[in-house]
Each structure stands twice: as structure tokens, then as C-alpha cells.
Amino acid sequence: MFRFFLRRLLLTLPTFFALMFVTFVMIRLVPGDPIEVRRGERGIDPTRLAELRHEMGLDQPIWKQFYDYVMAILHGDFGTSTVSKTPILHEFAALFPATLELTICAMAFAIILGIPAGVFAASRRGSAVDQAMMGAALTGYSMPIFWWGLILIVLMSNTLGLTPVSGRIDLIKFYYDTPTGFMLIDSLLSGQKGAFWDAVHHLILPTIVLGTVPLAVIARMTRSAMLEVLEEDYVRTARAKGLSPLRVTGLHALRNALIPVVAVIGLQIGGLLAGAVLTETIFSWPGVGKWLVESIGRRDYPALQGGIMLISIVVIVVNLLVDLINGYLNPRVSHGQ
Amino acid sequence: MANSRYFWRAFRENRGAVVGLAIVLALIFIAIFAPMLAPHDPIEQFRGFTKLPPFWVDGHDPRFILGTDAVGRDMLSRLMYGARVSLFIGLAVMVVSMVVGIALGLSAAFFGGLIDVAIIRVMDLIQAIPSLVLAILIIAIIGPTLTNTIIAVTIVGLPRYVRLLRASALSELSKDYVTAARVSGVRKFRLMTVTVLPNCLAPLIVQAALGISDAILEAAGLGFLGLGAQPPTPEWGAMLADTRDLMVSHPWVMAFPGIAILITVLAINMMGDGLRDALDPRLRKS
Numbered sequence: 001m002f003r004f005f006l007r008r009l010l011l012t013l014p015t016f017f018a019l020m021f022v023t024f025v026m027i028r029l030v031p032g033d034p035i036e037v038r039r040g041e042r043g044i045d046p047t048r049l050a051e052l053r054h055e056m057g058l059d060q061p062i063w064k065q066f067y068d069y070v071m072a073i074l075h076g077d078f079g080t081s082t083v084s085k086t087p088i089l090h091e092f093a094a095l096f097p098a099t100l101e102l103t104i105c106a107m108a109f110a111i112i113l114g115i116p117a118g119v120f121a122a123s124r125r126g127s128a129v130d131q132a133m134m135g136a137a138l139t140g141y142s143m144p145i146f147w148w149g150l151i152l153i154v155l156m157s158n159t160l161g162l163t164p165v166s167g168r169i170d171l172i173k174f175y176y177d178t179p180t181g182f183m184l185i186d187s188l189l190s191g192q193k194g195a196f197w198d199a200v201h202h203l204i205l206p207t208i209v210l211g212t213v214p215l216a217v218i219a220r221m222t223r224s225a226m227l228e229v230l231e232e233d234y235v236r237t238a239r240a241k242g243l244s245p246l247r248v249t250g251l252h253a254l255r256n257a258l259i260p261v262v263a264v265i266g267l268q269i270g271g272l273l274a275g276a277v278l279t280e281t282i283f284s285w286p287g288v289g290k291w292l293v294e295s296i297g298r299r300d301y302p303a304l305q306g307g308i309m310l311i312s313i314v315v316i317v318v319n320l321l322v323d324l325i326n327g328y329l330n331p332r333v334s335h336g337q
Numbered sequence: 338m339a340n341s342r343y344f345w346r347a348f349r350e351n352r353g354a355v356v357g358l359a360i361v362l363a364l365i366f367i368a369i370f371a372p373m374l375a376p377h378d379p380i381e382q383f384r385g386f387t388k389l390p391p392f393w394v395d396g397h398d399p400r401f402i403l404g405t406d407a408v409g410r411d412m413l414s415r416l417m418y419g420a421r422v423s424l425f426i427g428l429a430v431m432v433v434s435m436v437v438g439i440a441l442g443l444s445a446a447f448f449g450g451l452i453d454v455a456i457i458r459v460m461d462l463i464q465a466i467p468s469l470v471l472a473i474l475i476i477a478i479i480g481p482t483l484t485n486t487i488i489a490v491t492i493v494g495l496p497r498y499v500r501l502l503r504a505s506a507l508s509e510l511s512k513d514y515v516t517a518a519r520v521s522g523v524r525k526f527r528l529m530t531v532t533v534l535p536n537c538l539a540p541l542i543v544q545a546a547l548g549i550s551d552a553i554l555e556a557a558g559l560g561f562l563g564l565g566a567q568p569p570t571p572e573w574g575a576m577l578a579d580t581r582d583l584m585v586s587h588p589w590v591m592a593f594p595g596i597a598i599l600i601t602v603l604a605i606n607m608m609g610d611g612l613r614d615a616l617d618p619r620l621r622k623s
């Protein structure tokens with residue numbers, strides 16, 4: 001197990017370095033000189049230009065620039081935003097909890113509904129219920145989530161008035177302090193009456209929108225994994241022993257069916273972080289996805305570069321953890337190749 | 338021929354797949370003949386006819402069956418031309434991904450060693466970055482146009498094709514018929530393309546179908562963020578982007594493009610499920 005972990009860890013290193021290379025090259029491919037872009041319409045005098053070039057290290061040979069870039073990242077310096085002049089790492093750290101909170105809620109929503117739905121559909125295979133559920137799952141899987149979000153806003157917020165349209169909490173009603181960055185926790189800690197429920201209300205629609213695709217994927221995967229497992233000899237044995245159907249499906253079959261489901265859940269997390277870009281844009285959710293899109297609009301390329309680097313690091317780490325959990329659950333993975 | 342008859346019989350078993358196929362064929366028909374079918378020019382703005390509702394709502398105009406958008410463009414015509422844009426993106430991405438994916442996947446499997454490692458590392462890297470974020474990065478560099486959308490979406494989806502082909506080629510390579518062909522002196526290129534490739538195609542075709550729907554969704558997402566096809570191109574995602582102010586007062590302006598995306602993607606996915614059942618007997622649910 002330890003050797004498996006070590007090998008997986010070593011395998012991520014080349015990816016990490018390649019990532020640094022790509023983000024480094026990317027910023028140099030962007031049309032327009034970074035200084036020219038900054039100087040604006042009024043122009044800049046040549047000495048100041050040379051100064052700025054020197055400051056940004058642009059007068060160094062290209063290999064030296066890459067070396068400095070790698071060294072900076074290894075020291076935790078992901079550059080400075082050209083717009084807000086704050087370090088990217090700080091901006092990211094301030095926004096990431098919002099994205100993480102949304103991602104966790106969406107994943108929980110998808111798992112809590114998806115696994116039982118898949119098990120239920122598998123146990124009634126071929127029935128109308130099964131077909132209806134799988135039809136719904138395929139529809140959810142095909143859903144353009146940005147449109148789904150708009151539809152839910154019109155229905156739930158504007159027509160029924162059940163949920164707020166945007167943001168994480170009602171800033172007019174509640175004092176806003178962020179010791180943890182997770183609104184659900186912060187609102188509880190703030191001790192203000194109703195703050196927690198307000199935060200929950202704000203989370204409902206974004207959670208549904210972001211969780212829809214993984215919900216569909218998990219339900220489909222659980223169903224097909226269950227169908228496969230239910231054919232196995234040990235399930236037949238368990239049935240023959242006279243165990244209750246609930247115990248057979250719930251304990252014997254589900255345990256083994258979950259192995260591929262866990263793998264799929266892990267694969268979904270990277271997709272969720274990407275889906276967060278659209279969800280956050282629709283709901284004005286102050287997370288890293290919305291920030292990245294806005295960085296493009298502001299031509300804040302260092303923010304884009306650092307932000308993508310940081311998001312990718314998160315995804316690499318998550319994938320590593322998922323692989324470890326898979327290796328633990330399914331020894332064939334860790335011992336095979 | 339016997340093969341194709343068998344395939345059709347297996348495909349037909351899945352009713353959803355047949356429905357999906359019918360819808361896809363209808364959409365292709367609409368896309369091809371949009372100039373003849375569409376009642377109006379998709380970018381012509383009819384002054385004085387803005388924000389008209391569809392035909393079942395009071396106050397509609399019979400000339401604009403599905404109503405008009407914020408600047409008075411005919412919704413039905415825009416949706417029809419939008420089918421062109423979306424299907425074109427989907428097909429273009431699929432074809433390029435297939436060609437590049439086959440080339441890279443086969444090379445990785447056949448040459449092994451450094452080439453294999455290099456190709457797989459690059460694919461790892463692409464997959465390490467969340468797909469939409471990578472697409473946004475690429476668009477930020479090369480600029481938001483329709484062609485660039487296709488490039489970005491292709492790059493993002495490529496690893497799936499490469500990995501799939503590499504995996505199936507590797508498993509084919511260990512089989513006896515390949516050894517037999519090798520021993521009888523078949524050249525490497527011929528071995529790759531004529532002997533092995535046809536046996537790797539079944540899963541690739543399924544991936545291609547699902548790849549089209551993914552590409553359409555992703556391109557629409559980019560369009561929605563304003564990073565895809567630019568106005569006034571009637572792209573479904575972009576059509577949604579500027580409906581936010583209207584969505585409460587004129588919900589249909591927002592509803593139609595989304596329904597169009599959903600129906601298209603759903604139909605292709607239903608078809609893809611049927612293809613998988615028919616082409617890959619191991620995966621059959623039956």
C-alpha cells in the first residue's frame with residue numbers, strides 16, 4: 001500500500017512540472033506585451049518601461065525566467081494580480097472556501113440521492129420506475145446547467161419566492177465575518193439568529209444546479225454496478241441462505257458495487273470544480289470559478305495563470321486521494337500494474 | 338452485411354436509441370436546410386416587433402411563430418440556424434478528435450517507450466486541469482471565435498479518445514491474430530491501420546457519439562460565458578447569455594435556446610446508449 005502511494009505520488013510530479021511549463025508558456029502566448037497592455041493609452045516613457053521590464057524579470061533570458069517562475073511557485077508565490085495588486089495566493093485562498101463549500105454540498109446532494117436511486121432502480125430493473133428514473137438520469141446528464149440554473153431561478157425565486165437569486169448570504173440583514181470562509185460554519189459562529197438558515201437558503205439552488213450532472217452519473221453507475229454484482233455467486237449464496245432481500249442488496253451487494261461508484265465520484269470532483277465556473281457565474285457566487293472568468297474580462301493574466309495553477313493542484317491532489325481510496329477499497333488496483 | 342443487419346436489430350431493441358436517432362436525423366435535416374426552412378434571416382432585426390411571445394400566448398404575431406428576442410430577431414429562425422452551429426461544432430470536434438486520437442493512441446500503443454510516456458503525460462496534464470477551465474485558458478490565449486471554440490473543446494476532450502484507443506490497441510496487440518500477422522511479415526504501418534485498428538473501433542464509435550454531445554454542451558457553456566461564438570451568430574449558448582434581464586418578464590426568450598440544447602444533447606446521448614448496447618455486447622444490460 002505504501003509503495004503504491006509512493007508510486008502514485010511520484011507519477012504526479014511530471015504532471016506538476018508540465019503544468020508549470022504550460023502556464024509559463026501560456027502567459028507568453030497571450031497577444032500583447034504584458035507591459036504594453038498595462039501602460040494604457042497615455043503611453044509610458046522608455047526609462048520607466050525598462051524599469052518595469054526589469055521589475056518583472058522580462059529582461060532576463062527565457063530559461064532564467066522559467067527557473068525564477070518555478071522557484072517562485074515552489075516558494076508559494078503564484079504571482080500578483082495586475083488589477084488588485086494583491087498576491088494571487090491570497091485572492092485564491094479568500095475565494096476558494098466558497099467554491100469548496102458549494103462543491104462539497106453538490107457532491108453530498110449527488111451521493112445522497114444518487115446511490116439510493118441507483119440501488120432502487122437496479123432492484124426494480126426493467127420496471128416503469130426503473131425506466132423513469134434512468135430517463136431522468138439521462139436528462140440530467142444532458143442538461144446544460146447554465147440554463148437549468150436560469151430556469152430554477154425563474155421558478156423558485158421569481159415565481160414562488162422560495163429561494164434568493166444570488167450570493168451566499170443576505171448582506172443587508174447579517175453581519176459578515178469570515179473566520180473559516182465556509183458560510184455555513186461562519187453563519188453559525190456569528191451567533192446571529194436566522195443567519196445559518198439564510199446561508200442554507202442561498203446554497204439550495206447552486207447545489208442543485210451543480211449537483212445535477214454528478215447525481216445523474218452516480219445514479220447510472222450505481223445501477224449498472226448493482227446489476228453486475230447481483231448476478232455474482234456470493235449474492236446468490238446470501239439469498240439461498242435466506243437472508244432478507246434488504247440485507248442482501250444493502251450489505252452484500254452494495255458494498256462491492258460501491259467500488260466503481262467511488263472511482264466515478266472521484267472523477268466527478270474535477271468536473272465539479274469546472275462546473276462551478278458556470279454555476280458561480282449564474283448565481284453571482286463569490287468563488288474561484290467566477291473570479292477566473294472575470295480575470296479574462298479584466299485581462300488579468302497573472303490571476304488567470306496562478307488561478308489555473310492552483311485549481312489544477314487541487315484537482316491533482318484530489319485525484320491522488322481518490323486513487324488511494326480506490327487502492328484501499330480494491331486491492332487489485334494497488335497490486336496490479 | 339450480415340453484420341450491419343445484426344447491428345440494426347440490436348440497436349432497434351433499445352427504443353430510446355431509435356427515438357434519439359430520429360431526433361438527430363431531424364436536427365441534421367433542419368441544420369442542412371435551415372436557409373430554406375427558416376421563415377426569416379436569423380440576424381435581421383425587426384424594429385417594432387421586439388420581445389414578441391410564441392404563438393400560444395396572447396399578443397403574438399403569426400409571422401413569428403416562436404416570437405422574437407430582445408432586438409426583434411425571429412426566434413424560430415435563430416434556433417434553426419443555431420442547430421447548424423451546434424451540430425457543426427459537435428461534428429468538427431468529433432472528427433478532429435477521432436483523427437488525432439487514433440493517430441496518438443495507436444502510436445502510443447505501437448511504439449511504446451518514450452513516445453508512449455510522452456503522449457500519456459501530455460494527456461495526464463490536460464486531464465489535470467478542469468475541462469472548462471482549460472477551455473477558458475485556451476480561449477483567453479487564442480481569442481473567442483467559433484473556430485477557436487472548436488480547437489479548445491477538441492483539446493479538452495482529446496485524452497478520452499487517446500486513452501481509449503491506446504487501451505484497446507494494447508489489448509488487441511497481445512492477441513494471436515496480431516502475432517500471426519507479425520510473423521507473416523506484415524509491415525508495422527499496415528499492422529497498425531489494417532490489422533489492429535478495425536478491431537478497436539467499436540468502443541471508439543460509442544465514445545464519438547458521446548463526444549459530440551459533450552462538445553455541444555461545452556461549446557454552449559463557452560458561448561454562455563461570452564467566450565464562444567460571438568454575436569450576432571445564432572449560437573444557442575450565446576443566445577442564452579443576454580436573456581438574463583428578460584427571463585422574468587419574457588421567460589420564453591430564455592426557455593427556447595436551452596430546450597434546443599437539451600433536446601439535441603439528450604437525443605445524441607440516447608443514440609449513444611443504443612450504439613453502446615449494439616456494438617459492445619459485453620456492456621449489454623439486457
